[in-house]
Amino acid sequence: MKQKLHEIKERVKDKKWAPAFNAIHTFLYTPNEVTHKGGTHVKAADDLKRTMNTVIMSLVPCLLFGIFNAGYQHFGAIEGLPQDFSLFEHFITWRNLVVGLTTVMPLLIVSYGVGLAIEFVFAVIKGHEVEEGYLVTGMLVPLIVPIDTPLWMLSIAVAFGVVIGKEVFGGTGMNILNPALTIRAFLFFAYPTWMSGDKVWVHGAVDGLTKANTTDAISGETILGYLAQNKTDEMTYSLSEMFYGFIPGSVGETSTLLIALGALFLIFTKIASWRIMLSAVLGALAMGLVFNAVVDLGWIQSYSKFYSLMAFDFWKHLIVGGLAFGIVFMATDPVTSSQTNRGKWIYGFLIGFISVMIRVFNPGYPEGVFLAILLMNVFAPTIDHYVVQANVKRRLKRAQHAKIYPVNEPAHLETQTV
Amino acid sequence: MPVLSKKESKLILDPLADNNPITIQVLGICSALAITAELKASVVMAVSVLFVLGFGNVVISLMRNMIPSKIRIIVQLIVVATLVIVVDQTLKAFAYELSKTLSVFVGLIITNCIIMGRFEAFALGNGPWRSFLDGIGNALGYGVILVIVGFFRELLGSGTLFGAPVLGDPIAKTGLYAFGYENNGFMIIPPAALIVVGILIWVQRAKNPLLIEEA
Numbered sequence: 001m002k003q004k005l006h007e008i009k010e011r012v013k014d015k016k017w018a019p020a021f022n023a024i025h026t027f028l029y030t031p032n033e034v035t036h037k038g039g040t041h042v043k044a045a046d047d048l049k050r051t052m053n054t055v056i057m058s059l060v061p062c063l064l065f066g067i068f069n070a071g072y073q074h075f076g077a078i079e080g081l082p083q084d085f086s087l088f089e090h091f092i093t094w095r096n097l098v099v100g101l102t103t104v105m106p107l108l109i110v111s112y113g114v115g116l117a118i119e120f121v122f123a124v125i126k127g128h129e130v131e132e133g134y135l136v137t138g139m140l141v142p143l144i145v146p147i148d149t150p151l152w153m154l155s156i157a158v159a160f161g162v163v164i165g166k167e168v169f170g171g172t173g174m175n176i177l178n179p180a181l182t183i184r185a186f187l188f189f190a191y192p193t194w195m196s197g198d199k200v201w202v203h204g205a206v207d208g209l210t211k212a213n214t215t216d217a218i219s220g221e222t223i224l225g226y227l228a229q230n231k232t233d234e235m236t237y238s239l240s241e242m243f244y245g246f247i248p249g250s251v252g253e254t255s256t257l258l259i260a261l262g263a264l265f266l267i268f269t270k271i272a273s274w275r276i277m278l279s280a281v282l283g284a285l286a287m288g289l290v291f292n293a294v295v296d297l298g299w300i301q302s303y304s305k306f307y308s309l310m311a312f313d314f315w316k317h318l319i320v321g322g323l324a325f326g327i328v329f330m331a332t333d334p335v336t337s338s339q340t341n342r343g344k345w346i347y348g349f350l351i352g353f354i355s356v357m358i359r360v361f362n363p364g365y366p367e368g369v370f371l372a373i374l375l376m377n378v379f380a381p382t383i384d385h386y387v388v389q390a391n392v393k394r395r396l397k398r399a400q401h402a403k404i405y406p407v408n409e410p411a412h413l414e415t416q417t418v
Numbered sequence: 419m420p421v422l423s424k425k426e427s428k429l430i431l432d433p434l435a436d437n438n439p440i441t442i443q444v445l446g447i448c449s450a451l452a453i454t455a456e457l458k459a460s461v462v463m464a465v466s467v468l469f470v471l472g473f474g475n476v477v478i479s480l481m482r483n484m485i486p487s488k489i490r491i492i493v494q495l496i497v498v499a500t501l502v503i504v505v506d507q508t509l510k511a512f513a514y515e516l517s518k519t520l521s522v523f524v525g526l527i528i529t530n531c532i533i534m535g536r537f538e539a540f541a542l543g544n545g546p547w548r549s550f551l552d553g554i555g556n557a558l559g560y561g562v563i564l565v566i567v568g569f570f571r572e573l574l575g576s577g578t579l580f581g582a583p584v585l586g587d588p589i590a591k592t593g594l595y596a597f598g599y600e601n602n603g604f605m606i607i608p609p610a611a612l613i614v615v616g617i618l619i620w621v622q623r624a625k626n627p628l629l630i631e632e633a
Contacts, residue, residue: 152598156602190602191600191602191603192603193600194600
């Protein structure tokens with residue numbers, strides 16, 4: 001198989017669409033080329049493409065969970081959620097799988113189809129190899145949008161995100177903003193009615209399916225949505241449901257457990273930075289603690305519109321909404337995050353900090369993590385600049401205070417011994 | 419003999435494309451971002467700037483030998499301010515609704531960098547006829563971009579052109595809206611204008627061999 005692919009590759013080498021073929025060829029196999037005629041230096045397999053594949057593997061559990069959860073939420077909204085929940089009776093069932101596949105798969109196919117088509121076109125025009133950056137973006141996009149996002153909207157957003165978010169800067173590795181989040185931000189500002197509110201998170205809710213023969217339309221409000229409207233009493237989800245992810249939300253971001261598993265996998269394979277993840281968690285906890293303290297000190301009254309979100313236990317911020325997903329898979333994007341170790345701590349901390357701040361202070365944006373990450377993407381180079389400058393200053397200072405011994409000392413010693 | 423000599427017609431045609439005040443010189447961006455959400459406002463703004471810049475250039479050119487160079491900026495400001503007030507009052511008298519939409523941006527024509535730029539760079543050193551042509555050319559170059567941006571932003575953002583629905587009725591779900599199409603709210607907000615102008619610059623630089631920079 002590998003040899004055959006190599007032969008085809010040799011044949012199309014000078015054709016114009018060679019990059020398009022090369023992209024497929026090196027997807028899973030190491031290229032046959034060696035750097036040296038003697039064959040001593042094989043080109044390493046852990047290139048960018050392999051990195052991307054690792055991230056995709058860590059996303060698969062979230063995708064599978066999202067597929068089942070789509071069906072679970074859909075039927076839960078129609079028939080009411082089951083009283084005594086059992087994983088295999090109510091969650092991993094054929095009908096959930098069918099609903100999930102028919103709703104999630106089109107999102108995935110459109111995301112990859114449109115995005116890769118644009119990547120291939122740009123590669124052929126500019127005459128370089130197809131860049132692998134879209135592999136992960138294409139997987140992330142369906143996971144961070146509401147389940148019933150119309151496909152034409154998604155394709156416009158993907159085209160916008162890939163062209164304006166990435167290609168205008170020079171393609172993979174040159175982009176300032178995370179392309180997946182650019183796509184989400186575009187959707188959010190262009191079609192706000194499809195991206196927030198209580199009608200978009202459950203499949204079928206927009207069409208107004210009726211709930212078990214009553215005339216109530218399906219309402220699939222997210223937990224943050226309840227909190228933003230001060231409707232804490234109406235929220236019936238338990239803590240374990242929030243953690244395991246049996247709640248309405250964007251397709252793949254509900255299960256904190258599986259996101260944490262993905263995070264461990266990424267840290268273990270040294271693909272993503274644990275510094276960013278840890279500092280972002282700390283940032284979110286810090287901001288949450290500040291808000292909790294404000295409530296405990298009685299500085300805010302319960303009729304305030306911020307009260308529910310401020311009183312929300314600080315550590316629970318991590319298990320609701322897209323914060324965990326954003327921290328693990330978006331903030332750690334090696335291209336758009338800070339590059340220096342100290343910079344990563346600052347960058348991550350501010351992402352967590354600002355995310356929770358946007359959540360609480362802007363009820364119009366129940367989830368602020370994507371805005372926080374985009375904002376810090378813009379500041380990442382500035383953070384790096386000051387970290388590097390601080391290091392330069394520190395070392396200059398050390399050099400100034402250093403004792404410089406006379407250079408002729410060894411010679412002097414020598415003459416003595418002689 | 420043609421009405422305009424070759425050099426004179428260049429004064430009008432150059433700013434339309436190769437030396438466009440917005441896409442090449444990147445001047446007058448603020449108003450281009452602020453008022454291009456509707457095509458009507460864009461056209462009115464373009465015409466206002468056409469008037470102010472055309473006549474302002476002539477006035478400055480006529481006075482150019484009398485203005486002491488130390489106070490020339492103040493004199494220029496007075497000329498622009500006078501013309502802008504004429505435009506503003508005319509709009510308030512005959513098109514009150516439009517003047518509401520444009521709000522402060524008519525007044526802010528005074529600070530439009532294109533106008534002061536042309537006074538300084540051209541009218542102070544050329545005769546009235548040429549200054550007039552230069553003013554008209556630059557204002558047209560500015561106006562063309564405004565109208566293009568306004569066209570796309572109103573069409574995609576509101577589904578209308580000059581306020582008339584062209585894509586169907588979004589509430590009654592006719593036309594395109596019957597197929598699930600929706601207006602793009604992103605196009606209404608000013609950052610969208612920045613992106614549309616950016617795309618125009620991209621297209622222009624890619625097409626025009628004069629503007630391709632060496633890598």
